Amino acid sequence: MKLSDSHEDALIQRVTQHLHQRDDVLVGPGDDCAVITQADGSLLLLKTDCVVESVHFLPEADAERVGWKALARVVSDIAAMGGTPTACVITLILRPDTSVEWLDALYSGIQRCATDFELSIVGGETSSAPPLAPNIISVAGTGSLPPQHLVKRSTSQPGDAIFVTGSLGGSIHGKHLDFTPRLEPAQWLVKHHKPSAMMDLSDGLAKDLPRLAQLSQTHYQLDLNSLPLTPSCTTQQALADGEDYELLFTLPPSLASDLQNSWPSHFPPLTQIGHMTTADSPSTPLNGGWEHFSS
Structure with a gap:
């Protein structure tokens, strides 16, 4: 069976159903963010997301806008849990023929989003992509959350x-x-x-x-x-x-x-x-x- 023969939700269920979870995992796969209980009782939010050329943006799209989107998607997921974004790391997988000017504009958009939402960019990773592969920007972010503000996807009630x-x-x-x-x-x-x-x-x-x-x-x-x-x-x-x-x-x-x-x-x-x-x-x-x- 190929990936195209199944739905995305079924594939996620297939690969996550047997994953090990420590006792401090309050919310695992399936929500907008994972939620970890900290030693002081506060909650840590974890989220990763990526944008892929020709899937999430067209090759001719303005790189600064692509950078904004790459980080803003993570901020949006942290918001959906009721949290506050704190920090992120960024992984770039880029073709060698990508221009330095495109990279500068990409990071301008990423930094603009980070500044607007008051989170820190604290590191990341870079890798080259094969010549015909799409450029990929992956962002992993953290957030903070008082326990009383946590909202999940799984707690709606009939009549709501x-x-x-x-x-x-x-x-x-x-x-x-x-x-x-x-x-x-x-x-x-x-x-x-x-x-x-x-x-x-x-x-x-x-x-x-x-x-x-x-x-x-x-x-x-x-x-x-x-x-x-x-x-x-x-x-x-x-x-x-x-x-x-x-x-x-x-x-x-x-x-x-x-x-x-x-x-x-x-x-x-x-x-x-x-x-x-x-x-x-x-x-x-x-x-x-x-x-x-x-x-």
Whole structure:
């Protein structure tokens, strides 16, 4: 069997199901970040992500924007757990014919993101790629988190309201290189209206919401007419384009109205798009979303 014969989630389950976990691992594979309990009771977040040429960015894309995206993806995942990014290391796998000017611009974007979100770049690794291989930038990051602010994907409950920030769809037109990780809204949420579950939208609502529901052992009903569409996008594009990097979260229905009334005006718009249901009720049919290894 080839990788293209299976779904990404099944492949991840296959390679992680027998991994050894120490007792200090609070959250392992399957969430936006791994979570380790520290000796003082605080939580350490760990996340790694990569961007691959011709997969996550086109060869002609501006290198500074590519650098921003490479680090911002990790910041977005740390935000989705309710945490604060602290440090990162960067691995570069580059073709020898890559220009030094391209590398300088790449690091300009990485540093701009690090400065904006107050995290340190503390090291990394470089390796050459074969002449016809794509350039790859991999970022591994750490974050900190008080235990009371931890939000996972797996803790949504039937009846919970479903919310998203910002607008969905149209990432291919440039949004995927310029998005702002929703760190401030996520940190505000965990302090004032802690979600029952949360994740960032990287593979599209049609792919990511079912993941949250499966881990929470729930189903969901969406009001497709309520989806916040990026201008000129269709509902299907909002569901399936991916790389929105908005927050998807659930909240007990008793808190939904108060959240909407107190949502800070300088944050991206907040939209309630449906509710979670019990696992024995049907979910709204959804199609599409990004699938790695798809043929």
